[in-house]
Amino acid sequence: MFFASDNWAGAADPIAESLSRHAKGMSPAYGTSDLDRRLEQRFNELFETDLEVFFVGTGTAANSLALSAVNRPGGFVLCHRDAHLIEDECGAPEFFTSGARLAPVSGDHGRICPRALQKQLRRFDPNFVHHGQPMAVSITQATEVGTVYNVDQLKEISGIVHEHKLPLHMDGARFANALVHLDLTPAEMTWKAGVDVLSFGGTKNGCWCAEAIIFFRPELAKQMPFIRKRAAQLFSKTRFIAAQFHAYLDDDLWLGLARHANAMAARLATGIEKSSQAELAWQNETNEVFVVIEKEHAERLQSAGARFYAWPTPNDSTTDPPEGHGMYRFVTSFCTDPAEIDQFLGLLG
Amino acid sequence: MFFASDNWAGAADPIAESLSRHAKGMSPAYGTSDLDRRLEQRFNELFETDLEVFFVGTGTAANSLALSAVNRPGGFVLCHRDAHLIEDECGAPEFFTSGARLAPVSGDHGRICPRALQKQLRRFDPNFVHHGQPMAVSITQATEVGTVYNVDQLKEISGIVHEHKLPLHMDGARFANALVHLDLTPAEMTWKAGVDVLSFGGTKNGCWCAEAIIFFRPELAKQMPFIRKRAAQLFSKTRFIAAQFHAYLDDDLWLGLARHANAMAARLATGIEKSSQAELAWQNETNEVFVVIEKEHAERLQSAGARFYAWPTPNDSTTDPPEGHGMYRFVTSFCTDPAEIDQFLGLLG
Amino acid sequence: MFFASDNWAGAADPIAESLSRHAKGMSPAYGTSDLDRRLEQRFNELFETDLEVFFVGTGTAANSLALSAVNRPGGFVLCHRDAHLIEDECGAPEFFTSGARLAPVSGDHGRICPRALQKQLRRFDPNFVHHGQPMAVSITQATEVGTVYNVDQLKEISGIVHEHKLPLHMDGARFANALVHLDLTPAEMTWKAGVDVLSFGGTKNGCWCAEAIIFFRPELAKQMPFIRKRAAQLFSKTRFIAAQFHAYLDDDLWLGLARHANAMAARLATGIEKSSQAELAWQNETNEVFVVIEKEHAERLQSAGARFYAWPTPNDSTTDPPEGHGMYRFVTSFCTDPAEIDQFLGLLG
Amino acid sequence: MFFASDNWAGAADPIAESLSRHAKGMSPAYGTSDLDRRLEQRFNELFETDLEVFFVGTGTAANSLALSAVNRPGGFVLCHRDAHLIEDECGAPEFFTSGARLAPVSGDHGRICPRALQKQLRRFDPNFVHHGQPMAVSITQATEVGTVYNVDQLKEISGIVHEHKLPLHMDGARFANALVHLDLTPAEMTWKAGVDVLSFGGTKNGCWCAEAIIFFRPELAKQMPFIRKRAAQLFSKTRFIAAQFHAYLDDDLWLGLARHANAMAARLATGIEKSSQAELAWQNETNEVFVVIEKEHAERLQSAGARFYAWPTPNDSTTDPPEGHGMYRFVTSFCTDPAEIDQFLGLLG
Structure with a gap:
C-alpha cells in the first residue's frame, strides 16, 4: 500500500x-x-x-x-x-x-x-x-x-x-x-x-x-x-x-501510464467517498488524493503498512480539518496495483 | 575505430x-x-x-x-x-x-x-x-x-x-x-x-x-x-x-573495466611507437594517448572511419608538433575492441 | 513642505x-x-x-x-x-x-x-x-x-x-x-x-x-x-x-538630530489629530506619520506644494481607508522646519 | 613624501x-x-x-x-x-x-x-x-x-x-x-x-x-x-x-588635477634618470613611476619617511630587477607637492 x-x-x-x-x-x-x-x-x-x-x-x-x-x-x-x-x-x-x-x-x-x-x-x-x-x-x-x-x-x-x-x-x-x-x-x-x-x-x-x-x-x-x-x-x-x-x-506509453495512475486515484477517491472514516478534502482530478482522516485512525492505517504522508493545509484553504483530524496526501502511480487500493479501503472501513 | x-x-x-x-x-x-x-x-x-x-x-x-x-x-x-x-x-x-x-x-x-x-x-x-x-x-x-x-x-x-x-x-x-x-x-x-x-x-x-x-x-x-x-x-x-x-x-567490476581501457591504450601506444607515421607526444599511463601525426595523414585516417580529435598543445608543453603536424588525442574505454586498435594501426602504417 | x-x-x-x-x-x-x-x-x-x-x-x-x-x-x-x-x-x-x-x-x-x-x-x-x-x-x-x-x-x-x-x-x-x-x-x-x-x-x-x-x-x-x-x-x-x-x-549630534525629526513628526501628528480633514492611520512613535486623507483633498495639498507619497496599506492592516480616501506617508527629518509643518496644517484645515 | x-x-x-x-x-x-x-x-x-x-x-x-x-x-x-x-x-x-x-x-x-x-x-x-x-x-x-x-x-x-x-x-x-x-x-x-x-x-x-x-x-x-x-x-x-x-x-578642474599629477610623476622620473641609485623600470606616461632600487637603499628611504610600495614584477616583464634590487611603485596625485619630490630625490642620491 x-x-x-x-x-x-x-x-x-x-x-x-x-x-x-x-x-x-x-x-x-x-x-x-x-x-x-x-x-x-x-x-x-x-x-x-x-x-x-x-x-x-x-x-x-x-x-x-x-x-x-x-x-x-x-x-x-x-x-x-x-x-x-x-x-x-x-x-x-x-x-x-x-x-x-x-x-x-x-x-x-x-x-x-x-x-x-x-x-x-x-x-x-x-x-x-x-x-x-x-x-x-x-x-x-x-x-x-x-x-x-x-x-x-x-x-x-x-x-x-x-x-x-x-x-x-x-x-x-x-x-x-x-x-x-x-x-x-x-x-x-x-x-x-x-x-x-x-x-x-x-x-x-x-x-x-x-x-x-x-x-x-x-x-x-x-x-x-x-x-x-x-x-x-x-x-x-x-x-x-x-x-x-x-x-x-x-x-x-506515457498516456497509458498516466491514465492508469489517474484511474487508481479515482478508484481510491470513490472508495473514500463511500467510507464513513474519511472524507475527500476536495475532488481530485489527477493522481493525488487529499483526504481528511481522524489522526488516530490514520496512525493505525500507517501501522498496518499503508505509506502516505500528513500534508499541511494549503495556505488559501478554508477547509481546516476538524479537531483531532488531519489532512493526508495519497499519490498513485503508473505501477499502483488496484489490489493495494482495495486492501487499503478495506482497512479504512 | x-x-x-x-x-x-x-x-x-x-x-x-x-x-x-x-x-x-x-x-x-x-x-x-x-x-x-x-x-x-x-x-x-x-x-x-x-x-x-x-x-x-x-x-x-x-x-x-x-x-x-x-x-x-x-x-x-x-x-x-x-x-x-x-x-x-x-x-x-x-x-x-x-x-x-x-x-x-x-x-x-x-x-x-x-x-x-x-x-x-x-x-x-x-x-x-x-x-x-x-x-x-x-x-x-x-x-x-x-x-x-x-x-x-x-x-x-x-x-x-x-x-x-x-x-x-x-x-x-x-x-x-x-x-x-x-x-x-x-x-x-x-x-x-x-x-x-x-x-x-x-x-x-x-x-x-x-x-x-x-x-x-x-x-x-x-x-x-x-x-x-x-x-x-x-x-x-x-x-x-x-x-x-x-x-x-x-x-x-570497476577495476576490470579500467584495466581493459588502460590495456587498450597501451596496445595503441605500443603500435604507435613502432609506426613510422606517428609519434607519442609523451608516454601515457592510463587510457588517453596523445599522438603527433602529419595533418594530412590524420585526415586520411579520419576519412577511413577512425574517430579521434585534434587536441591543443598543453600550455606548458615544450613539444610543439613540427610544421605540418598536429597533436591528436585517442581515448580508449571499457568497451574498446582490440580489433579496432589493430585495424587502426594497420591504416596508420 | x-x-x-x-x-x-x-x-x-x-x-x-x-x-x-x-x-x-x-x-x-x-x-x-x-x-x-x-x-x-x-x-x-x-x-x-x-x-x-x-x-x-x-x-x-x-x-x-x-x-x-x-x-x-x-x-x-x-x-x-x-x-x-x-x-x-x-x-x-x-x-x-x-x-x-x-x-x-x-x-x-x-x-x-x-x-x-x-x-x-x-x-x-x-x-x-x-x-x-x-x-x-x-x-x-x-x-x-x-x-x-x-x-x-x-x-x-x-x-x-x-x-x-x-x-x-x-x-x-x-x-x-x-x-x-x-x-x-x-x-x-x-x-x-x-x-x-x-x-x-x-x-x-x-x-x-x-x-x-x-x-x-x-x-x-x-x-x-x-x-x-x-x-x-x-x-x-x-x-x-x-x-x-x-x-x-x-x-x-545624532541623538539631537533624531529628537528633532521625531518632535517634528509629533507636531504633525498632533495637528492631524485636531484636523477634521485627516486622521492618523495609527499612532506614530518616530519620524514617520501615516495619515488617511480624502484623495481629492490630498491632491489639492500636493498641488499647493506639499510633498508626500501615497502609501500602500500594510498587508496585515485592518484599517483600510474608507471609499474615496487614501493612505499617505509623511516623513520628517533632522532639517524639517516647524514652520513647514504649521504651513501644511494650515492648508490641511 | x-x-x-x-x-x-x-x-x-x-x-x-x-x-x-x-x-x-x-x-x-x-x-x-x-x-x-x-x-x-x-x-x-x-x-x-x-x-x-x-x-x-x-x-x-x-x-x-x-x-x-x-x-x-x-x-x-x-x-x-x-x-x-x-x-x-x-x-x-x-x-x-x-x-x-x-x-x-x-x-x-x-x-x-x-x-x-x-x-x-x-x-x-x-x-x-x-x-x-x-x-x-x-x-x-x-x-x-x-x-x-x-x-x-x-x-x-x-x-x-x-x-x-x-x-x-x-x-x-x-x-x-x-x-x-x-x-x-x-x-x-x-x-x-x-x-x-x-x-x-x-x-x-x-x-x-x-x-x-x-x-x-x-x-x-x-x-x-x-x-x-x-x-x-x-x-x-x-x-x-x-x-x-x-x-x-x-x-x-579634472584636467588640471590630472596634469599636475602627471607633471609630478615626470619630475620624479627625471630625477630618477639622473640618479645613480635608481633606475626607471620603464618610461612612465601618467602618474605612476616604477623604479628599480637596491633593496637596502629602498628600506633606508622608507625609514626616512618616504611612503611607497614594493611591487611585483609584471607577469610579462623581461626586466627582472638584478640581485639585491627590488621593483617599487611611486604614485603621484593631484595634491603632490613638488617639494616632496625634491626632498625624496635628495635622499635618493
Whole structure:
C-alpha cells in the first residue's frame, strides 16, 4: 500500500528495456547523437510546432533553468503560494537565477486566482527600481493539490501574463496526468493556450530520470546551451535520457501510464467517498488524493503498512480539518496495483 | 575505430542489468532507501574510513559542488592550467561558487608543479583583501593528458596544501584508470596521501550516469545536503544511481573495466611507437594517448572511419608538433575492441 | 513642505564641516587610517562591548552584507512582510546571498508577531532539505511604519530566534529615531536585548552616506573583510565615511538630530489629530506619520506644494481607508522646519 | 613624501566646497534631482554623443557592474593579465556576474597584445559549450603600470573586439591622467576609438567617492537601473556624488588635477634618470613611476619617511630587477607637492 509519492516507483518496463537495448556501442556524447536528434524532432511533432527542447536530469533543474532563461536583474516570478517552486526546491530557482524572488499568489485548489495575479502585476512601475520587476509567471499543471487548469483557465491566466509582456511558464512535473484528464493534445494544453516555456516531466510517470525544458518561443532559448552546461545538467551519455524518452513516447506509453495512475486515484477517491472514516478534502482530478482522516485512525492505517504522508493545509484553504483530524496526501502511480487500493479501503472501513 | 572519448561508450552489461533488476517495486525516494544506505556503507568500506558521500549526476556537478562545500568569499581554487575544471566546465565551478576563481598553476604533463604551487600560495597575505584568498587546491587523477600523480607526488602536493591550511580536492573522473595503473588501494591514493575531497567518477568507466562526491573530513560536508538539493542534483529516484554503483563495485567490476581501457591504450601506444607515421607526444599511463601525426595523414585516417580529435598543445608543453603536424588525442574505454586498435594501426602504417 | 522622505535632506552642518576639515592631506586608504581605527574604537565604546564594525555606503549594502555573513545554502531570512528588505531592495539581499529567500512573517504595526514567527520556525526539520533552512531573523527598528519594538518585545523575539539557534539581525536605518523615542542606550536596544547583527544607519539622520554593519558576536564577522571588498563596498578614501561618523557621534549630534525629526513628526501628528480633514492611520512613535486623507483633498495639498507619497496599506492592516480616501506617508527629518509643518496644517484645515 | 597611492589623497578644494554648498535643503533622492539630471546632460556634452551614465560609489562597482550589463552564461572577459580587474578586486567582477571568468591576455607594459587577443578569441566556437563564451574585452587606460594606449593602439584592439561582435570595456580609473597625456578629447579616447562601455573614475583624481559607468551604446544599458539598485550602488542622497562631479568638471578642474599629477610623476622620473641609485623600470606616461632600487637603499628611504610600495614584477616583464634590487611603485596625485619630490630625490642620491 504505497501512496507516499509517485517518486517511489521505479521505471516502467519498456523504459528499462530501452535503456538496456541502447547500452551497447559507441555514440557521440553531449546530445549530439542521432538518437538525441531524433528525439528533438519527435518533440516538435508531438507539440505540432517548431520548438527548442533541452533535456535535463531533475525537475528542480527543469524549473530552475527555464526561469534562468528569462531572468532579469531584480526579477521575480509570480507563482501559486503552494507551488512546488516555492515549497520544495530548497531555493534552487533563486540560486540558479542569482537571486530572483518567487512571489506567492493566492488562489483556491492550487490554481492562481486571475484577479490576484492581475492586481499584483499592476503594482509594478517599470521605472521604479526599488520593488524589482516581474520576469515570469509560473503555473503548475497538474497543480500541487491534484487539480488542473482547464483550457479556459489557462487562457485567462496567459492573457493577463502576456498583457504585461511576460512569459508564462508551466511546471509540468505531472503534465501527462493533467493531459489525459483533460483529454487535450499537448499543443492545446500549452502554446495554443498561451504557455511559452514548459517543464515536461517524465520521471514521476515511469522514467528513471528524464525531464525536458521546452521553449515554444525559440528566441527565449538562445543562451540555454550555455545555461544548461554551466548548471551541470549537460550529461555526457545523453542517450540514457533519449532512450528513456523514446520508449516513453512510443505507442503512447506515457498516456497509458498516466491514465492508469489517474484511474487508481479515482478508484481510491470513490472508495473514500463511500467510507464513513474519511472524507475527500476536495475532488481530485489527477493522481493525488487529499483526504481528511481522524489522526488516530490514520496512525493505525500507517501501522498496518499503508505509506502516505500528513500534508499541511494549503495556505488559501478554508477547509481546516476538524479537531483531532488531519489532512493526508495519497499519490498513485503508473505501477499502483488496484489490489493495494482495495486492501487499503478495506482497512479504512 | 572509436577513440573520440570514453563518453561515447554506453553502459557495461552488469550495470545495465542492475538497472533493469531494480526497475520494479516501490522504494523511498531522495536517497533514503536501503539500497542508497547500503551504498554509502560500501563506500566507507571501500575507502577504509568514515566518510561522507553524496551522489550526483555529472562530473561537472561533482567538481562544482565539492568546491562549493569549501567556498569562501573572494576565494579561488588553484589547479593545473589545463585542468578540466578550467577548460571544459563552461564556468560551472565559478557559477556554483558564486564567483570563485580558478587560478592556473603550471606543471609538466598535466601535473601541478609543487614549486609553482608553493610560490603562488606564499603570495597571499590573509589580511590583504584585494587579492582574494585561496580556498582549495584541485588536482586531476588521472590528469587531463593521460598521466598520473604517484603517491610521492600526491604527498608532496598535499603537504604544501595543508601547510597553508587548505583542503585538497581530487578530480577523479578517471579515478579507476589511475588506481589500476598505480596498483594502489582507494585509501592509499586518497586520504592516506592527503586528499580531503574526491570527485569519484563512474560515468567514463562504464556507468550511464553515476558520480560521487566523497569527503574524507566529514566536517567539510555539513552543508552538502542543502548544497546538493539547491544545485538540482538530488535525484528523486536515487536508486537508479545506487543500482549502477552497486554493480560497478560488485566483484571489482570497476577495476576490470579500467584495466581493459588502460590495456587498450597501451596496445595503441605500443603500435604507435613502432609506426613510422606517428609519434607519442609523451608516454601515457592510463587510457588517453596523445599522438603527433602529419595533418594530412590524420585526415586520411579520419576519412577511413577512425574517430579521434585534434587536441591543443598543453600550455606548458615544450613539444610543439613540427610544421605540418598536429597533436591528436585517442581515448580508449571499457568497451574498446582490440580489433579496432589493430585495424587502426594497420591504416596508420 | 517636504515630507517625501528623510532621504531628501542633505547633510547636517557639522557633518559637512567635518568632511571639509578632513579633505586635505594624505592618509592610508581602505580603512587603515588612524581616523578609521579611532572610529572603530568609538563604536566599541558607544555599544559598551567588543564588537566588529564594517562601514559601507548604502543601507541596502548594510542589510545585504549582514545577511551574507550568516548565509547558508537554501537558507532564508524571516522578516516582517512589509519590511524594507522585502519591499524596497530590488532583490539585493537575495542577490548578495546568491539566492537566499526572504520569508514574510505577519504582525501588526510593522512588528513581527512572535507567535507567527514561532509557528514558522517550528515548521522546519533540519534534515528535510526540500524546504530549505532558516538562517536568520531580521527586524526593523524603527519599523517601516514609524513604530518601534520596545525592550520587552525585542527580548520576546530574540528569545524565539535564539531558541532556534539563529542570529537576530536588526535593520537600523532609523536606529537613532527609535533609540531616542525609547530613551535607551545603544547597548540596551541591541545586544542586551538579544540582537546579534545591526545595520546602523547614519544617512537618513543627517549624513551624506554613512552606514555601519555591527557584529555583536565577532565570530560571525570572520569573512566580512572579504565579503565587503567583493561586494564593492570597501571605499578607498574611507576617511570620507569616518569623518561623517565622527561628527555624527560628537557631542551626541545624532541623538539631537533624531529628537528633532521625531518632535517634528509629533507636531504633525498632533495637528492631524485636531484636523477634521485627516486622521492618523495609527499612532506614530518616530519620524514617520501615516495619515488617511480624502484623495481629492490630498491632491489639492500636493498641488499647493506639499510633498508626500501615497502609501500602500500594510498587508496585515485592518484599517483600510474608507471609499474615496487614501493612505499617505509623511516623513520628517533632522532639517524639517516647524514652520513647514504649521504651513501644511494650515492648508490641511 | 607620500607616493603610496593616489587613494591616500583626500578631496580637491573645489570638490569639498561643492559638497558643503549642496548640503542644505531638500532634493529628490535616488538620482532624480535636477542636479543629477543636469550632470547626466553634462556627460552627454562632454563626450559629444548620446550616452547612458550611471553613478556608483567605487571603482570596483563601476567595473563589475559594467561587465554585469553585458554578462552571458559561461561568459568570460579577456583582460590584461596584470589588470586591476584580475589582481585587485577580490573576485568582485566574478561575483557580480555570478561566475564570469577573467581570462588573462599577455602584453608588454600593461597593454594587451593584439595578436595574443586575436589568437585567444579565434579559439572559441560559439556552438561548443564546454569552453564557455567570451562576453567582453576590458582594457585599462591608463594601464596598471603607468602607460597608456594611444589612439592607434585603441583602434587596433577595438577592431579585433568588434570583429568578434563583443563589446569593448575601458577601465578608466585613471582616465584623466591618460587623457591629458595623449591630449585627446574624451570622445576621441573612447567611442571614436571603439570603446563601448567606460568606467570613468573621479576618486583617484580628487573626488571623495565618485565613479560613473558610461554606455556609448545605450541599448547595452537597458537593465542597468535594476543592476545598480540590486548591487546596492544606488545611493539615496545622490546629490553627494553629483555635487562632486559638477565641481570636478567645472572649468576643467579634472584636467588640471590630472596634469599636475602627471607633471609630478615626470619630475620624479627625471630625477630618477639622473640618479645613480635608481633606475626607471620603464618610461612612465601618467602618474605612476616604477623604479628599480637596491633593496637596502629602498628600506633606508622608507625609514626616512618616504611612503611607497614594493611591487611585483609584471607577469610579462623581461626586466627582472638584478640581485639585491627590488621593483617599487611611486604614485603621484593631484595634491603632490613638488617639494616632496625634491626632498625624496635628495635622499635618493
